[in-house]
Amino acid sequence: xxxxxxxxxxxxxxxxxxxxxxxxxxxxxxxxxxxxxxxxxxxxxxxxxxxxxxxxxxxxxxxxxxxxxxxxxxxxxxxxxxxxxxxxxxxxxxxxxxxxxxxxxxxxxxxxxxxxxxxxxxxxxxxxxxxxxxxxxxxxxxxxxxxxxxxxxxxxxxxxxxxxxxxxxxxxxxxxxxxxxxxxxxxxxxxxxxxxxxxxxxxxxxxxxxxxxxxxxxxxxxxxxxxxxxxxxxxxxxxxxxxxxxxxxxxxxxxxxxxxxxx
Numbered sequence: 001x002x003x004x005x006x007x008x009x010x011x012x013x014x015x016x017x018x019x020x021x022x023x024x025x026x027x028x029x030x031x032x033x034x035x036x037x038x039x040x041x042x043x044x045x046x047x048x049x050x051x052x053x054x055x056x057x058x059x060x061x062x063x064x065x066x067x068x069x070x071x072x073x074x075x076x077x078x079x080x081x082x083x084x085x086x087x088x089x090x091x092x093x094x095x096x097x098x099x100x101x102x103x104x105x106x107x108x109x110x111x112x113x114x115x116x117x118x119x120x121x122x123x124x125x126x127x128x129x130x131x132x133x134x135x136x137x138x139x140x141x142x143x144x145x146x147x148x149x150x151x152x153x154x155x156x157x158x159x160x161x162x163x164x165x166x167x168x169x170x171x172x173x174x175x176x177x178x179x180x181x182x183x184x185x186x187x188x189x190x191x192x193x194x195x196x197x198x199x200x201x202x203x204x205x206x207x208x209x210x211x212x213x214x215x216x217x218x219x220x221x222x223x224x225x226x227x228x229x230x231x232x233x234x235x236x237x238x239x240x241x242x243x244x245x246x247x248x249x250x251x252x253x254x255x256x257x258x259x260x261x262x263x
Contacts, residue, residue, distance in 0.1 A: 046109040047076035047125075050093070052083050052102050053262040055223040056161065059118045060103045060125075062258030063219050067129050069254050074129045076105075080262045119157045122216050136216050137207070149207040152199070152217035160196075160224050163188045167231035186232045193225065193239050200241035204248060214249070222249040223259070 047064065051057040067074040081087045081102050089100045097104040097116035104116045107128070115124045126136045137146040167185035170178055196206075205212035206221065226246050228236060236243035249255060 043077050043108070045075040045077050046107060046129075047074075048106040048108060049076050049078040049261075050081050050088075050096070050102055050104045050106075051078055051262050052081050053260070054083070054102070055165075055227060056101075056118045057103045057262060058223050058259045059219055060105065060121050061261035062223070062255050063122050063125060063135065063216070065254035065258040065261075066135055066219075066252075067125065070134055071129070078261055119153050119216075119220060122219060123153075126216060135214065135219070145208055149215050149217045152206040153220045155192075155195070156217065156221035156224065160189075160192050160221055163192060164224050164228075164231050168227070171232040172230050182232065189228075189231050190233065190238075193228075193233075193236070193242055196221070196225070196242050196245075197239040200245050203241075204245070214252070218245075218249055222246050226250060 049060060049064065051061060061078065064074070064076050068076070081093070083102060087093065088097075088102055093104070094100055096106070096114045099116060101116065103118060103121060104114060105121050105124075107113045107115070107124075110128070115121045123136075126133075130136060133142075137149055139146040163185055167182070167189045170181040170185055174181070199206060203212050205214050206217040207213075207215050222245065225236075225242060226249075228234075236246065250259070
């Protein structure tokens with residue numbers, strides 16, 4: 001028998017709204033308890049990924065594909081979250097991620113531990129599933145490289161993603177044309193691309209000795225930069241090092257798969 005409980009359901013007027021709108025309704029119990037519970041008990045794959053193919057969503061699926069390529073036991077299931085319908089604002093999802101955003105993972109191998117925020121998810125996956133430091137750096141043995149990696153992760157997480165996200169919104173999705181906002185965020189995105197251009201001079205990747213090695217910082221940043229046209233930036237020709245870096249990251253077999261997850 002399907003049990004129904006009376007609870008406060010969560011609905012949003014807009015996916016970027018800063019506050020919840022609560023209404024009272026009858027919901028099936030599977031809306032109250034995570035939908036993943038049945039999948040957790042039946043699947044042998046350690047990770048369950050809730051995602052949608054946004055620049056943030058594909059960062060995690062791309063890293064999971066890289067991990068799976070070097071260790072097939074590190075496999076995952078994914079559930080597409082329809083952000084257009086605000087599925088990520090439903091109560092069952094809020095119990096996993098109070099911020100109501102994708103991506104979010106459940107680690108079935110660690111008592112269904114939940115992790116949200118892209119940078120935190122990938123650092124968590126590195127800690128538990130990349131013990132040979134293939135895509136990151138051992139903080140005890142390579143403290144400087146590890147620090148540089150974190151610096152560029154945070155640069156992308158706090159700079160590129162938020163600023164380019166706003167540029168995307170005002171250039172493509174805003175219900176009204178606001179020239180000041182479009183100019184403000186597009187110009188800031190260009191400035192951030194110029195910072196990456198400086199870093200990538202004579203380098204292949206953002207962190208690591210010599211020309212660097214492909215690592216979590218690259219996985220964090222390139223999915224945003226690759227969709228530059230949404231920000232009103234039609235070409236990366238102004239930033240040749242960045243353009244070559246994006247192409248290099250996109251060409252990886254794991255990226256080819258990871259960038260498509262959820263489509």
